[in-house]
Amino acid sequence: xxxxxxxxxxxxxxTAEQLHEAHQRDLAIEESEAVHFEHAWLDPVSGKAFxxxxxxxxEAVLRVHEKAGHPTTEIYEVPxxxx
Amino acid sequence: xxxxxxxxxxxxxxTAEQLHEAHQRDLAIEESEAVHFEHAWLDPVSGKAFxxxxxxxxEAVLRVHEKAGHPTTEIYEVPxxxx
Numbered sequence: 123x124x125x126x127x128x129x130x131x132x133x134x135x136x137t138a139e140q141l142h143e144a145h146q147r148d149l150a151i152e153e154s155e156a157v158h159f160e161h162a163w164l165d166p167v168s169g170k171a172f173x174x175x176x177x178x179x180x181e182a183v184l185r186v187h188e189k190a191g192h193p194t195t196e197i198y199e200v201p202x203x204x205x
Numbered sequence: 206x207x208x209x210x211x212x213x214x215x216x217x218x219x220t221a222e223q224l225h226e227a228h229q230r231d232l233a234i235e236e237s238e239a240v241h242f243e244h245a246w247l248d249p250v251s252g253k254a255f256x257x258x259x260x261x262x263x264e265a266v267l268r269v270h271e272k273a274g275h276p277t278t279e280i281y282e283v284p285x286x287x288x
Contacts, residue, residue, distance in 0.1 A: 203244065
């Protein structure tokens with residue numbers, strides 16, 4: 123399964139609870155698109171949020187975010203990673 | 206320790222080996238700035254690379270990248286995360 127990082131820019135001032143709720147909405151929908159959101163990080167000052175996911179395509183990942191009410195268009199497939 | 210995601214935009218066509226080498230150069234320097242690079246992801250098509258790190262400040266993280274030869278200015282503190 124491919125891995126993706128997508129970037130949201132609208133979470134200025136968002137709280138941990140709001141990120142948790144947004145993430146839960148993704149998790150509730152993701153199965154229908156064979157996507158899994160593994161991790162999300164938020165910078166409430168700039169409003170940027172970064173989501174790490176796996177799935178069949180960029181489009182599938184973006185559809186889950188759209189149905190969950192926090193659409194974005196900025197997404198990258200990340201086939202290479204290091205730890 | 207604070208957590209950060211920094212973004213590079215110059216890795217178009219980079220290979221897994223090149224990302225590994227760049228990451229190793231960070232790891233070799235990071236201790237001097239009390240920074241730790243935990244994970245990095247690369248999209249060789251767009252050239253974007255995302256680095257997850259912990260450290261005392263954005264500036265410390267950016268200094269390690271600069272000394273390692275792959276400077277960037279795009280960095281976000283990410284105090285909130287979900288899994």
